[in-house]
Amino acid sequence: MIFQPASLAHVGRVGWARELARRLLAEPLPRRWSHTRGVAARAVSVAHIVGGDADRLVCAAWLHDIGYAPGLVATGLHALDGARYLRDVEKAEERLCRLVAHHSYAAIEARRRGLAAELVAEFPPVDGLVADALTYCDMTTSPDGAPVAVADRLAEVITRYGDGDLVAESIKEARAGIERSAAAVRAWGVG
Ligand SMILES: [Fe+2]
Numbered sequence: 001m002i003f004q005p006a007s008l009a010h011v012g013r014v015g016w017a018r019e020l021a022r023r024l025l026a027e028p029l030p031r032r033w034s035h036t037r038g039v040a041a042r043a044v045s046v047a048h049i050v051g052g053d054a055d056r057l058v059c060a061a062w063l064h065d066i067g068y069a070p071g072l073v074a075t076g077l078h079a080l081d082g083a084r085y086l087r088d089v090e091k092a093e094e095r096l097c098r099l100v101a102h103h104s105y106a107a108i109e110a111r112r113r114g115l116a117a118e119l120v121a122e123f124p125p126v127d128g129l130v131a132d133a134l135t136y137c138d139m140t141t142s143p144d145g146a147p148v149a150v151a152d153r154l155a156e157v158i159t160r161y162g163d164g165d166l167v168a169e170s171i172k173e174a175r176a177g178i179e180r181s182a183a184a185v186r187a188w189g190v191g
Contacts, residue, residue, distance in 0.1 A: 017059035020090065024069035031143055032068055038145030039064065042137035049188040053095075053130040060099040060134050063092075067100075077115050079106035083123050098123045104135045105174035112166050129188075132181035136191060139178050150182050 025033040043061035047054040067082030074081045083101035086092040101123035110119040142148040154171055161168040185191050
């Protein structure tokens, strides 16, 4: 399975994901990098519930927001821009790309941006607990990387973008799904 360049094989796939995220986010977007580190720590803490997807969940946590990196912004839907970069430039495995493409109910924002069809055509959603876990990790981590309740996280996003903004309205629409995902994770006695 091709997962990362052979030259990085010694650091493992989680190390590859972490270093890639660091390279893309740490300098240009330090707050986004802090958030990413918090999401990854959250993922490590719940990874045991997703069985064979454990490493993949942690990789996806490191990489879920790389689509915000200045050089990667293309469509404006960061989940899609990040997934395309992983697929086309990093030659990352398909399931990881699909997780990043759909993290935190990105399909809702995609629809509002007119990108739903291409998102789903290129990256079919991943069903099940690993997708719930990624969303849980993202939606229980503040922009600064601190653990936070889902309700507070959603309120912060809505305040930051403002009522009526496409991102704010998308996250409002995603609320029920996000809460379902969080409940699915907590049913395992974690979080
Ligand atoms: Fe995030």
